Amino acid sequence: MTGSETPAITCRNVWQVFGNNADSALKEALSQHETPEAAAQELRGKGLIPAVQDASFDVKEGELFVIMGLSGSGKSTLIRCISHLLHATGGEIRIDGENIVEASPKRLIELRRKKLGMVFQHFGLFPHMTVAENVAYPLRVQGVKKKQRLAKAQEVIELVGLGGREKNFPRELSGGQRQRVGIARSLVADCSVWFLDEPFSALDPLIRRQLQDEFLEIQAKLKTTIVFITHDINEALKLADRIAIMRDGKVVQIGTPADIVLRPVDDYVREFSKDVAKGQHAHVSSVMQPGEHHVYGADDPGLRQDMTLDAALARCMELYEPVPVRTEDGKLVGVVNPADLAAALQVEQG
């Protein structure tokens, strides 16, 4: 991933305001106030609801980008802006460089047919269609012949492990199976940008974990760009390449799972990661002082950059002096102070 590539998704100062005359009210508020906070304050004062405020970020091609927040934080609204189920009140949203906020209805239909796929929290399955018909529906609206589209649907149904259920109706399936249908349907048209709106939240924990794992497998196969919404920090940390945390309509932090866990920007984010076993999500590289010219002690517990903090700490329990971190082939890349390891985990030092 080089920096010169066009990001798959670009959001610049995206606003979604609900209420009467939201468009003009937003323009007015933005022209009068310097900061987005002040503008949002004014909008609220007028009885409008700024559900998404000034969201800006890029999603690289093939990246799994998770947007996390509690209910009411605006994450579902934001994903609906990006997929243009909602027309963003302000700002710019580009998908592969194309500004979709200004796209014509015709172009949007085309984009959705060729490029975008979406999975919904409560599945959004059509109750009057069988599994196969549900999955094939995106092809049906494109006018693909019945035989062809059912053949293609069959492939995806197999991919999500629902073979043999083609003729069932959604009401005859369990929650986990229904979401597999939802996933299959969103994949059938070979989308390159995949939106998932809390896809596993309505499922019970065991099924959830199973589907997460299968989802990662599918992602490894397909390499699509993904925007994934969740309210579950563990799910976010498990799946994400990068995470955006939202609060009251604002994006408060964007970073890798380790960033979120180890360097929360405020108490709100810290509160999220409080219950997380940080040692399992952060790696040695996040507390390492990089470079080859460091002074370190005589002990070498054999730390690697990509070791989790838990594993590293287990090896340095008795050590106090800085220790070296090496690559697989023994090359020195930096040093770590064992005290930093413990501090990062907020473990009391005895």
Place this chain on the structure above:
Amino acid sequence: MASLSKGSIAALIAAVVGALCLLLESSLPWLVKFPAAWVLPATDWVGAFMEWFLALIKPTARAFSALMFYPMEAANYVLSHTPWPLVICATTALAWTLGGVRMALMAVVGLGFVLASGYWPESMNTLALVAVSVPLALIIGGGIGILANEYPRIRQPVQTVLDIMQTVPTFAYLTPLLVLFGFGPVVGLIASAIYAAPPMARNVLLGLERVEPEIKEAAIMAGGTRLQQLFQCEIPSAGQQIMVGVNQCLMAALSMVIIAAVIGGFDDIGWEVLLTMRKAQFGQSLLAGLVIVIFAILIDRMSGTLTQDRRDRHDPRVAWGILALGVVVSAAFWGSVQQPGTYGLFNPVADSVDRGLSSFTSANAEFLTALKNNVLFYVLLPMRIGLDQAVLPFTWGFAWTPMMSAALFAAGAAAGAVFALRGQMALGVMLLIAAGMLETGISQLPWPFVLVGAGVLAWVASGRGLAVLTVVLLATILLSGLWERALLSLYLSGAAVFACAVMGGAIGLASAVSPGVWRVVRPICDMLQTIPLFVFLIPVLMVFQIGEFSAFLAIIAYAIVPMIRYTRHGLVSTPDEMIEAATASGATTWQMLKDIRAPYAAPSILLGLNQTILYAFAMLVIAALIGTTGLGQSIYLALGQADVGLGISAGAAMAILALIADRMVQGFAEERRKALGL
């Protein structure tokens, strides 16, 4: 005094105005009787405007009428010329497909009865009208529903218009249509299409609105065009609700086609009922009424299966077999079967019903008359003209003296004071008002009191907006000169609603407490709700002849059902957790009912009351056929004279009364629901 509740303030205002009116009554007679000089000739204006307007669209209407003539004739021809074995078998086959053995049996038995009664040709004529009007209503209603869903801006106005259309009494539709289309079956056809379209529109809109947002979004994200989204995803997803609309549409169309028979000109089953009723051949009219009931039940139950969630599949081969049987029988025996109209298997039964009825009424004449007179003299009349005029030596055995008035007020005031002291100020004042109303009689209430009273009641129910609307609409009736008739209507429907509330509430309570009672009551309720309005007139007429008491009974019979249903439903649908909590606290069954179930059921019971009021108003107009005074009678008279102005004004006045009552009760129900956090 600042801590007075809204209800208390309202009650006090009404009481003060009422008292003022009573005091000033003798010196200012215009308080009671709205002076004729103040009345605007609104009825004439409406008539003139409508005649001008109708003349304008008459050519179009007549052309449409001519156009509708063809499908109607065609449907009629097909239905009346198809051999009856084939019709019965085709219906049975359809019934099998929809509902299996039970439904098929119902169809065979039902149609067999129709055939045997000799009313087959008339029934086919009625069915032909329904067959043409229903598709029309479905298309119009469905179209309106879809458009209202597509353009949110017109949704509110459309809802309002649908609301109003449902409160306008059925007969009121007929007069302008009569002028437009002339006498004849086309009027019935169009009236029934217009009358049946709103429930379809309502349910289509409701169904589309209730489609899960994620289903709509999934359709968008699949890349469907708007039309694809609508017809491939949203409408099929809303299918069940739309089928409810189809069911209601069918029933409304049937009901209206039968009511439209009063115009005459078409030899259908409704006309048959009317004719035999006029000739006092009650046995025959009961028979014809039963035929209508059979059709209503068949159509309702068969289309009702479409609304069910999961339908059993029935072997289509059986259906084809039944159909083939019909063809074979028709072909083989066509020469030898009798013409369907010539069967009269039940004529002896009908005759003996007539004979039995006359011997019953003459044998029990004393009892029946006593019953009728007692209700009339001791309940209806006092409510209508007040104790001061209703109590006469001739009926009550003594004359009403001013002393008694004073005593009545004193008693009211004393009871009111007791309640007020116990902190139930509003209730106390209302008692006093009730005493005043009993003394005066509903039809002679001073109009300022009615305006103010209704206004403050609306204010308590829902707020300033409804209060203003209420006063303005009532003032319209006042100025149009229909006031007295409106009060008469109000009195009769009020009395009927009150009786329904008491009896229906009691039956509902009994059904809620005892499943055994419900097992008996439920099929009766189902039956009463399926029967077209018209048929209710037959039995009451048989026993009590024409008159206000018969009308009163007919209204009660029709309007009591929702009260029973909603009361029971409200009482039994208390969440299990609440029941368990009450049980755990040691509540007895009675305490549970009083403290837990009843408050929880209040919104539901209020909605039942609301439905009862609307039903009563609807029936009031039909009951005009057998003798009521008031607006219903005016609407009926206008129909006879093709007086568009009177017909529309009286219909509008009726709709206004129904609308205000509806909004007020809804307001109270909404408030209760909010208070309970539902």
